[in-house]
Amino acid sequence: MTHPANTLVLVADIGGTNTRCALAKGREVLPETVRRYSNADYAxxxxxxxxxxxxxxxxxxAAACVAVAGxxxxxxxxxxxxxxxxxxxTLARATKAETVSILNDLQAQGHAIGHLKDGSVRQIIAGPQTPPSPQAVRLVVGVGTGFNAAPVFETTGGRFVPPSESGHANLPIRNEQELRLCQYxxxxxxxxAVEDVLSGRGLERVYAFLGQEAGDPxxxxxxxxxxxxxxxxxxRAVEAASLFARILGTVCGNLSLIQLPFGGLYLVGGxxxxxxxxxxAFGFAEAFRDKGRFAGFMSNFEVSVIEDDYAALIGSAAHIDALMSQ
Incomplete structure (x- = not known):
């Protein structure tokens, strides 16, 4: 396949196991160019x-931007x-691109908001009827192999998504069962840590914890x-998923009070x-709103799930396009 020189942008999503690469034209990722490589096969x-x-x-x-899980x-x-x-x-040497950038993968997800294809966002909790202002803060929360969260700010200089390592904060405790889970x-x-429960491996730990509680590991x-x-x-799988969803609701509620994402909270990741x-059905919304006298205030925040597998690539393209336009 032949592409015009010095025109397209290389974007990549680097996970712990695989790297996905693609070309983008402006902020549009070209689906036919997406390729996946096993990291174990490369030095x-x-x-x-x-x-x-x-x-x-x-x-x-013309440019390159990679999103990294770390x-x-x-x-x-x-x-x-x-x-x-x-x-x-390394990125400039490998691609010979004039402009290069490296993002945390959740930063890339934040840059994707507003550029995703129609139908790729599932609403979980409805927000206020009045649309948010264009400058309203948004919040992306990633739950996959690990956990992380990052706010999305619209500034006079463009979109700013600061890096974060929220998954390594302490897991919150609301009741005796959650205390025992923390001890486990x-x-x-x-x-x-939050990530020890709110991740793919975390769900498996919740299931194992419930087995220990029941004397049937x-x-x-x-x-x-x-x-x-x-x-x-x-x-037990339903019980584990319900406990997981309630803890996720608590953590997302806490993060919402910290960042005040009047533009919406977006859950991302597998x-x-x-x-x-x-x-x-598993009680996420109830746990999200369970903030005592601030329970009513929590209705200010819409919560959605992003269901676009290319979101990190799209966000990388949007970020580097904005960078090149400055």
């Missing part, structure tokens, strides 16, 4: 990107499960737990998508 990001550019006919991109500081990214060197120099997680991992994968919720074949159809 580093530079090799992956060069392979992708070769696979796309030795395309010469903290980004001063143009360099660190990943928990990958020892690749990911920084601006602490015993296994030394510290009861059993292990199931997160995928199997969600499948059992859908077909009603395992009451676990969020899997839970989306079940959140209302």
């Amino acid at each position: 580093g990001l530079e090799v992956v990107l060069r392979r992708y550019l070769s696979d796309e006919g030795d395309v010469d991109p 903290p980004v500081r001063d143009g360099a990214a660190t990943m928990t499960n990958l020892d690749w060197q990911i920084d601006r120099d 997680v602490s015993t296994a991992h030394g510290f009861p 059993r292990a199931r994968s997160g995928k199997a737990i969600m499948a059992a919720c859908a077909d009603g074949s395992d009451p 676990v969020s998508q899997a839970f989306g159809p079940h959140l209302s």
Whole structure:
């Protein structure tokens, strides 16, 4: 495939296991150019990107932006499960692009808001009838392999999505069962972080915790737990999903009071998508609003789930396009 030189933008979503690459024209990701690469097959990001550019006919991109599942500081990214060197120099050398940028994957999700295709946002909790102002803060909350959250600010200089590592904050406790869950997680991992429960692995831990509570310990994968919720074949799976959803509601409510996202809260990530159809039935909204005298105030915040698998790529394209326009 041949592409015009110095016109398109290379975007990539780098996870712990796979890297997805694509080309974008402005803020539009070209679906036919999306390719996935297994990280285990490559020595580093530079090799992956060069392979992708070769696979796309030795395309010469005008710019490049990558989203990374890990903290980004001063143009360099660190990943928990990958020892690749990911920084601006590496990105520029691999792509020969004039403009490059590195984002945390949740930052990329924040930049995608407002640029997603129709039908890719599922409403969970309705917000006020009056539309929010264009400057209203939004909040993205990622639940997948891990957990994270980031506010989205509209400024006179453009959109600003600061990085965050919210998944490593302490897990909140509202009742005795949740205290025992925190103690269970602490015993296994030394510290009861939000991510230890609100993630794919976290759902599996909640299921195992309930088994220990019942004196009938059993292990199931997160995928199997969600499948059992859908077909009603395992009451413990439903109980685990309900506990998970209520804790997620509590955490999202806390984050909403901190950031005041009058423009809406957006749940993103594979676990969020899997839970989306079940959140209302499992008590998410009740836990979200359970803030004492501020319960009524919580009706100011609409909550939705983003169901677009390309959101991080779209956000990367939107961010680099805005950067090039400055």
